[in-house]
Amino acid sequence: xxxxxxxxxxxxxxxxxxxxxxxxxxxxxxxxxxxxxxxxxxxxxxxxxxxxxxxxxxxxxxxxxxxxxxxxxxxxxxxxxxxxxxxxxxxxxxxxxxxxxxxxxxxxxxxxxxxxxxxxxxxxxxxxxxxxxxxxxxxxxxxxxxxxxxxxxxxxxxxxxxxxxxxxxxxxxxxxxxxxxxxxxxxxxxxxxxxxxxxxxxxxxxxxxxxxxxxxxxxxxxxxxxxxxxxxxxxxxxxxxxxxxxxxxxx
Numbered sequence: 001x002x003x004x005x006x007x008x009x010x011x012x013x014x015x016x017x018x019x020x021x022x023x024x025x026x027x028x029x030x031x032x033x034x035x036x037x038x039x040x041x042x043x044x045x046x047x048x049x050x051x052x053x054x055x056x057x058x059x060x061x062x063x064x065x066x067x068x069x070x071x072x073x074x075x076x077x078x079x080x081x082x083x084x085x086x087x088x089x090x091x092x093x094x095x096x097x098x099x100x101x102x103x104x105x106x107x108x109x110x111x112x113x114x115x116x117x118x119x120x121x122x123x124x125x126x127x128x129x130x131x132x133x134x135x136x137x138x139x140x141x142x143x144x145x146x147x148x149x150x151x152x153x154x155x156x157x158x159x160x161x162x163x164x165x166x167x168x169x170x171x172x173x174x175x176x177x178x179x180x181x182x183x184x185x186x187x188x189x190x191x192x193x194x195x196x197x198x199x200x201x202x203x204x205x206x207x208x209x210x211x212x213x214x215x216x217x218x219x220x221x222x223x224x225x226x227x228x229x230x231x232x233x234x235x236x237x238x239x240x241x242x243x244x245x246x247x248x249x250x251x
Contacts (some may be wrong), residue, residue: 006056059215082121092113099159137216137218175194
């Protein structure tokens with residue numbers, strides 16, 4: 001079954017990362033598990049090297065990112081599609097407030113312009129009606145990846161009243177920016193927040209999570225196209241993605 005997304009494509013976040021439709025069934029059963037921690041920003045204690053001695057501080061190449069990216073069959077209950085819809089605009093959104101630009105960047109093709117390579121995936125839940133999730137992997141220098149996490153932490157703290165962003169001539173407003181508890185196994189740092197996007201008369205709650213593992217950054221975004229529940233990045237999606245990154249790092 002395909003969920004209609006009329007009105008949603010006017011929001012900057014949706015065209016930048018999510019496919020135009022998400023595959024679902026009618027039972028509406030929620031599959032995501034909430035095993036969150038009590039803080040929106042977390043620092044892990046994972047070692048600098050992955051299992052097998054691989055150096056997580058070394059940027060992954062484009063082909064390595066492709067191997068590490070989620071694929072259909074990795075997660076029961078989700079269909080995974082490569083890339084993003086060709087029907088939606090591309091680029092990095094421009095925020096109306098400089099302080100909030102990191103949050104606008106996180107909704108673009110890449111988590112920030114400093115990314116060396118990025119691969120995107122769109123996930124549609126087969127069991128939870130309307131749940132659509134995006135996942136991307138990007139390679140940075142380790143220093144740039146660390147600065148990205150710092151900038152996101154500062155932006156979430158300073159942009160609670162919201163901001164506007166424009167990409168390819170389309171604009172959206174993002175209000176109620178709030179930290180959200182979330183942890184990911186094996187991550188060095190995690191920043192998680194929620195916001196409500198509005199545009200073309202639509203208001204859509206959105207959950208975003210950005211995770212750093214050495215020089216690799218994973219970014220996730222979730223929304224409920226059926227408007228039934230407050231969206232949440234499924235824990236199993238984030239955990240599986242970081243596990244695949246660790247596998248590639250380990251060779």
